Amino acid sequence: MPASIPHDTLVANLSRHISLSEDELALFCARLRPHKVKRKEFLLRQGEIARDSAFVVSGCMKAYATDTNGFEHILRFATPGWWVSDLSSFITKRQSQLAVEAVRDTQLLLLSRSDQLELFDKIPKLERYFRILMENALVTTQMRLMDNMTLTARERYQRFCRMYPELVNEIPLKLIASFIGVTPEFLSRIRAAK
Amino acid sequence: MPASIPHDTLVANLSRHISLSEDELALFCARLRPHKVKRKEFLLRQGEIARDSAFVVSGCMKAYATDTNGFEHILRFATPGWWVSDLSSFITKRQSQLAVEAVRDTQLLLLSRSDQLELFDKIPKLERYFRILMENALVTTQMRLMDNMTLTARERYQRFCRMYPELVNEIPLKLIASFIGVTPEFLSRIRAAK
């Protein structure tokens, strides 16, 4: 049973951490639901319940919260090879604090929590894959938290340029500002100086 | 085979997420190494390799980075029932960016990465336990990151008081300041106003 093209990206990602048999792979892929979103379309709105976690095949998503003054704060971008959702809502089935929206036209593979948990029972190695993903995501998030506490706005911008070189000149400045935690005006000044 | 007293705290924690057989439990507990640290003693210094992850039985630990100006920034406190380490170093065996130090006399249970991975193979349910821990830790860290981006210093202090009521009047003000990301002087002013 040949995997369809969008699944290949995920299978490549999987096999960097675990190896599955043909059967296990088929079982897993059968639960993945391909889904396309166009720029500015939502995978999840603030206040909804996050049914699915989404693997990004192509394109780019953003996960963000809107504060009481209506300003967006981007928790993370998800580029190809990353999973994205409101993890808190995905796990607890409470209302999400985050919205997940396409920054550009994006191909996704969706996996529901119930399917995921069922697969964990059938394929222990898949639980290992997600355990590793969670570990890595936690390390990344901890590092970002420390950066926010220790670095200046300029340094955070420079770090962003190193971490997301493929985005720097491809997405609006205001999105970068909202990710590194400054106003668009101030980021513009940062760029202007040197 | 009766578990010793310090292990009981961990077993209680475990059983909130998974259930192990007697044998599995014994196998797991055999790899845990009790360890005591006195106030201001280190479990891990910046630049060392994190051999172990530590479960806090009693007391309190802090994980923090020291910036180029010599200021401490506390990533997290670990009170009884929490695991603590420099996760990045624990996984990759590179030099740790964080130090882990006792805020007060503390009882720990240590588990090395190699023992942990070995146990994952022998007891898949244990991998589930840590998968769940990682999920929850990631949710917590993401929320803290968003708080840092959206809240004022005063609001972050109020949130701290709600999240760690058992610590607020028990640890030095400067530690709280270093956790919420302000100077001790400014936190003092926050407390003074109302």
Next chain:
DNA sequence: CGCGACGTTGATTTGCCTCAACGATTGTGG
């Protein structure tokens, strides 16, 4: 073509930091 989203720039404000001085508390060695 006209409108809205975007990036830039200037003037002003502000939240928080820096530096410095000062009591109060803790703890430590003699």
Next chain:
DNA sequence: CCACAATCGTTGAGGCAAATCAACGTCGCG
């Protein structure tokens, strides 16, 4: 048990990074 140092919390004066508010030019797109 005391003397002294160290750590801690507080307060004041001044400074700076970044936010705010506002105006304006540009561009992409319906």
